[in-house]
Amino acid sequence: MAAPRILTAAALTAALAGGAWAAETAPAEVRFDGSAVPQRLTDAPGDPARGRAVFIDRKLGNCLACHANSDMADEPFHGEIGPPLDGVADRWSEAELRGILVNSKKAFEGTIMPAFYKDSGFNRPLRKFAGKPILTAQQVEDVVAYLLTLKEE
């Protein structure tokens, strides 16, 4: 049985900013096409500026923990675990990037990269995170929108 969904403050702000209550796809309902997710998770389009902040935030995406990113050269401490994300939008489509964010294990078997939009199947999750995805649907869309700005060509 699915637990009642509670909108986080961030999702609420995002929804209001979008000017409407955005409909969301729950983590279990996300439809993959191979390792890609063609459909947006929310009605409201992603916002690259908010996505950039989520990317940096240690309590949200914390993408910088593992990925270097020249667009954030003034942020200290870029990780070395994953590939640098410079020009990532030249290498992957929007649907592929969404798929990598939602659950990177579909694209990269056995990867260390966490699944950012998955809320079950974890082993001993900390109580306060149990049953929740790392990012909200809107935050995933925001990060995807941000990644699409990382072009070199």
Next chain:
Amino acid sequence: MTARIIKRAAALGVIAAMGAGAALADYDDDELVIDGVKIATKVPAPPGHPLPEIVSGWRFRSDETQALEADDFENPAMVAVDYGQSLWDAVDGEAGKSCASCHGDVEESMKGVRAGYPKWNEKAGRPFTLENQINACRTENMKAEPWKWESREMLAMTALVGKQARGYPMKIRKDGPMAEWIEKGKELYYTRFGQLDMACSNCHEDNYGKMIRADHLSQGQINGFPTYRFKWQGLGSLHRRFSGCMKNIRAEPFKRGSDEFVALEAYLAVRGEGLGIETPAVRN
């Protein structure tokens, strides 16, 4: 191939090369000598070992942090070792005994001891960590109250006893009933936990030598515990470190002294076999 696919392959190719790891793993070549005693901080891995080389966390720390550990006058954990010495000599419990009543001079009787733990205890029917052994002495021989795992007293005593093994190569008994515990620890080491869904091996085997944001990943070896950490502003036990790593991946940690952490400790002792004991080590 389209341009995009070629680029993608190139980006992932870089990762594959990095994944091969070892050759690129980044730590320094300094040697650790404390008080004239050379301590092995890098030893060759035996055939079949999951790591290409066995390296102490000391090698991954900054020169400043390394220097603090290399000098007993600078090492901030030495206050605790002194406190441990006073506890060693203090009578406690209904039997009217101190540690010294049975063991005499700690520098003689505890020489090298830490390097052989955890160790099978026949009476208890389970492996004993150093903490378990100390508390068994307290409750059975001294008729004193056991110390809490993370208490000031237990940290001081494990630091004092551990220090008497400085430079001794870590080597525990792997046969008999220990084998099963080591195997269980190995299983846990490769099990993914928490909302971030990572195993110890994801960080400490696949990615040691690399930066994870501001942290320089080591192999997560256990030869320095209890360890003084700046972050803790004091000494902490190995099981506290395990607990911290689990919380970082948003996993509900096991309890200090639990079967799971004892098994992990036994497995890590085997994984780091040959590294010199550094207790009390200094880390950031």
